[in-house]
Amino acid sequence: MPAPEGIEIQEPPTAGAWGEWNPTEDSARPVRGKHRVLKQRGGLARSSTVLGVGVIAAVGASGIATAQDRPQVAISLPSLPDLMPDTLSGDRAQQADGEDAGASAGAGAAKTGIIPQQSDRRADPGELLRSRILQQAESQQDAAAAQEQAEAERAAQEAAAKEAKDKQEAARKEAEAVAAAAAEKAAQEAKAAQEAAEAKAEQERLAELAGSYALPTSAYTLTSHYGDAGSMWSSGHHTGLDFAAPTGTPVKAVGSGKITSAGWSGAYGYRIVLELEDGTEVWYCHLSSMSVTGGSVTTGETIGRVGATGNVTGPHLHLEVRKGGSTVDPLAWLRSKGLTV
Structure with a gap:
């Protein structure tokens, strides 16, 4: 390539100028072309760097350069794909643009006297x-x-x-x-x-x-209760409720009904039987007198008087309540009718 105008082309220095340079025959090749030397303004040379074609050839061929007054340095260049496989395709893709950029960079390096090394361009x-x-x-x-x-x-x-x-x-x-x-x-x-x-x-x-309903008598005292045991009663226990009261105390019908029996009844003395509307029988025993002997009566009507006839120890009214022929507790029955005994 012809040198640009204004650039002085010089021959590379001889071996005496570089010291003693001894590249091998296989790695060295004749240096062709000329190098330019830029001089610093003010008369001083900016750099005396000269492109060592022999050095570049030795590095590219993995040769070894030696010098008599310096220790031997091994220069080798690994394969680019082994070092940078990930970036190789990108380098190839940018090769076209890199050529122009490389040319410009080479020109700038030549002007400044700095030679880029392989280690600067490869990681x-x-x-x-x-x-x-x-x-x-x-x-x-x-x-x-x-x-x-x-x-x-x-x-x-x-x-x-x-x-x-x-x-x-x-x-x-x-x-x-x-x-x-x-x-x-x-x-x-x-x-x-x-x-x-x-x-x-x-x-x-x-x-x-x-x-x-009404109580059978008034001004009374309860003496014997239903179920009391004793030899005084033929059944062995008391079958009614005794209201002790003075002789002649009025005896009243506990409810409306009819008189089915009235008269002497052995141990019961004078007795009146009152049958209520629901069929319940009420016996009034030991009476001193009877006011009614038959017919219908109403609640609270006087039907006789307290006495001491029959098997007794004193004047009282023996009251029995029977349902279906069997006796029940007169006290509980009277209370079930709302009466306070």
């Missing part, structure tokens, strides 16, 4: 390996950190889900407890209301019955 293999190891380690660390973060997020989600489930279960149990308490309270209130209603109804019934 060190060890540094590339170290960089790759660091990148791989960083990638593994990032992956481990991402996995750890994912595990932490999953654990947090599970904990939150468990907490929400526990809260929901606790709320459900609390709601069930509240509902059960409310149901129990309502049942108790309903039961109390029912009992109150039943008690009220019973009171009303007894009040109504009290208007329909």
Whole structure:
């Protein structure tokens, strides 16, 4: 290539100028062309650098350059694809543009007197390996950190889900407890209301019955009760209720009905039998006198008087209540009719 105008082309210096240079015959080849030397403004040379064609040839051919007064240095150039496989395609892709840029850079280097070396344009293999190891380690660390973060997020989600489930279960149990308490309270209130209603109804019934029934006598004292045992009674136990009262005390019908029997009855003395509308029989015994001997009577009507006839130890009214031919407790029966005995 012809030299640009204004550039002085000189022959390369002789061996004496470089010291003693001894490249091998295989790695050295004749140096052709001329090198330019730029002089620094002010008369001083900026650089006496000369392109050592022999040095470049020795480096490219993996030769060894030696000098008598310097230690021997081995110069070798590794294969470019082995060092930079990832960037080789990019270097080839940019080769076209690099040629123009290289030409410009070469011209600038020639002007400044600086010769670019192979190590400036190619990365060190060890540094590339170290960089790759660091990148791989960083990638593994990032992956481990991402996995750890994912595990932490999953654990947090599970904990939150468990907490929400526990809260929901606790709320459900609390709601069930509240509902059960409310149901129990309502049942108790309903039961109390029912009992109150039943008690009220019973009171009303007894009040109504009290208007329909009356005590058999007044100014009395209860002596012998139903079921009392003793030899005084032929059955071995008392079959009625005794109202002790002075002789001549009025005896009244406990309810409306009809007189089915009136007269002497052995151990019972004078006796009146009153049959009520429901078929219940009431016996009045030991009477001193009888006011009625038949027909219908109403509640509270006087039917006789207290006496001491028959098998007695003193004046009293022996009252028996019979249903279906069997005796029942007169005291309980009178109370069931709303009467206070």
